[in-house]
Amino acid sequence: VPRFNEITTSTIGFAGRVRESNLGMNQERFLIIEDCPLSNSVTIFIRGNSELIIEEAKRAIRDSLCVVKNLLKDSRIISGGGSSEMACSIFIKEIAEKNLGIKHYILGGFSEALKIIPTVLAENAGYSSIEILSNLFTRQISEKNIHLGIDSNGNGIDDMNKQTIYETLLSKQQQIQTATQMANTILRIDDIISLEKDQD
Numbered sequence: 001v002p003r004f005n006e007i008t009t010s011t012i013g014f015a016g017r018v019r020e021s022n023l024g025m026n027q028e029r030f031l032i033i034e035d036c037p038l039s040n041s042v043t044i045f046i047r048g049n050s051e052l053i054i055e056e057a058k059r060a061i062r063d064s065l066c067v068v069k070n071l072l073k074d075s076r077i078i079s080g081g082g083s084s085e086m087a088c089s090i091f092i093k094e095i096a097e098k099n100l101g102i103k104h105y106i107l108g109g110f111s112e113a114l115k116i117i118p119t120v121l122a123e124n125a126g127y128s129s130i131e132i133l134s135n136l137f138t139r140q141i142s143e144k145n146i147h148l149g150i151d152s153n154g155n156g157i158d159d160m161n162k163q164t165i166y167e168t169l170l171s172k173q174q175q176i177q178t179a180t181q182m183a184n185t186i187l188r189i190d191d192i193i194s195l196e197k198d199q200d
Helices: 051-073 083-097 102-114 116-124 129-143 169-199
Strands: 017-023 028-034 077-079 148-151 156-159 166-168
Touching: 051 166, 051 169, 077 083, 077 169, 083 102, 083 116, 083 129, 083 148, 102 116, 102 169, 116 129, 116 148, 129 148, 129 156, 166 169
Parallel strands: none
Antiparallel strands: 017 028, 077 166, 148 156
16 A cells, blocks of 8 residues: 555455453553454464463464364375374284395384384373283284274273374374484484494
């Protein structure tokens, strides 16, 4: 808008209500603009009785927004509760058993690494991780149900589809790819350090 006299509701928008409010112990003043029909943004106001609670709330909101963003990019979802990791672990283990030599050990190691997520979920839920992981492994194979995972509500192992516990495929792919790249980087560093020692 080049001139003030050319400002209209079409150039600056419209708000149904504009009010000032005092919030918090310090009575901080905020200008609140509401009922904007053409608004493409929103402000989330977080309050808490300590910095720790506020930071935790901010982290939870940020994570939720990332999930929505991932779903907008790719709407495919997978069952959660460590079920997808265990299903991948079983599949890779079957391939490892068909191979010999170093490939067998690499695939076996990758298969075992994927079990870390269901192991941590089981421990956080208060279960015996060894027992619950063994049962999950056996039941996924015997029942041919890749949706069986760790139920944190006290049921041990349950169908994650029935519990409506899901994860975005995009985020799961990013997690596994990042973890694999980090492991490769660490292995390369170890190789470089050991090589330098040998040269000395």
